[in-house]
Amino acid sequence: MQRPDNFESLLEAYPIKVANFEGPLDLLLFLIRKHEIDIQDIPIALITEQYLEYLELMQDLDLDVVGEFLLMAATLIYIKSRALLPRPVSSEEGSEEDPREALMLRLIEHRKFKAAAELLHERETVRSAQWGRPDDRISEIAGEEYEPELEVDLFSLLTAFQAVVERAKQRPSMALPIEQISIETRIEQLVARLSETEACGFEELFADASSRADLIATFLALLEMIRLKLVRVFQDGSFGPIRIYKRARPVDAPTPIGDPLA
Template sequence: MIDIKIEKFQGPLNLLLQLIEKEEMDIAEVSLAKIADQYIEYIKITDKISPDDMADFLVVAARLLLIKSKALLPYLCAGEEEEEIKELENQLKMYKEFLEAAKGVDFLLGKKKFMFGREFNRKLILNNLNFFSPPKKLTAENMANVFKELIGGIRPLEKIKEEKLEHKISIEDKILSIRQMLINKIKFNFNRILQHAKSKTEIIVSFLAMLELIKQKDVIVTQEALFGDMEIMKN
């Protein structure tokens, strides 16, 4: 696992996750952007990256993102997100198992330790005749039974469940939307933005857009009480 260096922490990324889950370190003090930047730099300077390391990083990064989202937006229900991360872990585990199996097959192919044999009629082969030479014990009944089993094992066609494509909104789109709202009104509550949100993803994107506007010094945000509504005002 890659070592990272941020404020108040230096070491393996999985250790950082353990400290945060044990509440020995505050997730609010962790910059996920800096962690991502360091991993990208690590990829650039490393010739070969182990698939195991990459899979482990994705799992840890996903859990850190979930924890930070819950801390920033505590009123969101994160049950679905936790299930999605668990599914990601299972998929990455399966991916690593396939990689290990592929390495084993590649090793055998490289050593040429494989052989496929069949009964054959030496006389016919020497005469170079195009003739089907089945095993001596094979009968028409055997072949009929094999075909029946094959046909019986074919799964019937299943109707694919219809899925609706979810509209995805970017941070840039949400920033533009907030700026347009500020043209008509000098200040308004953050909940006014959330009234039109159609998904949890859009709520998170709205929050990140607000943070970006604060960073650019385009808006001033105040909050009178902990977990209370936030008021956005044009700077």
């Protein structure tokens, strides 16, 4: 993905931290689930290639890719190169730790904690619906079969955004220069749109984007709205359509990054 002109000015003083959403183990689990791979039989070459593609996309978006993501990338590359090279015969071979097996054990352990956290979240959602009913408007829009446990993670959003960018490449480019929109302005526009419709499809957010810079600003605005708890994002099944729902901002919501009082 090529950066638009003056891309740095678009994100000046407006960093989005990947750590606010997911970690490197979550990305690996996402790729494993996406390809329906047995966690104990990971095709390291395929996973490494796709992990690096997602890492490159996050860096192209100027997401603050923390050291853990880069360390995992180095680990995957090491495991991949190790698998391609013949192993020397050594009497101490049995005592050497297999990095692939160590990674597999970390993933299994992380998946257990992630499943437990999702179960607790699901129970909390059910309890809230029974007593507080904070999401009545969402239920009315989505219908009785609405499943709140299918909340979208960062990497599903990145996958959907990749598809939007690829489709945008097929459109004829504008000959005239277009004024670059700020992320803060884009947030205001999206909030106004959701105030009218309450919910919209992921691709609808980008319908009026006339440049690559607009696409990026819209996506980063959505990430910031998620962080600020202005919206909730759900997916129909593991890889189905994504929809964005407006929510009343809770009192414990984070402060906007651009807020001078932060």
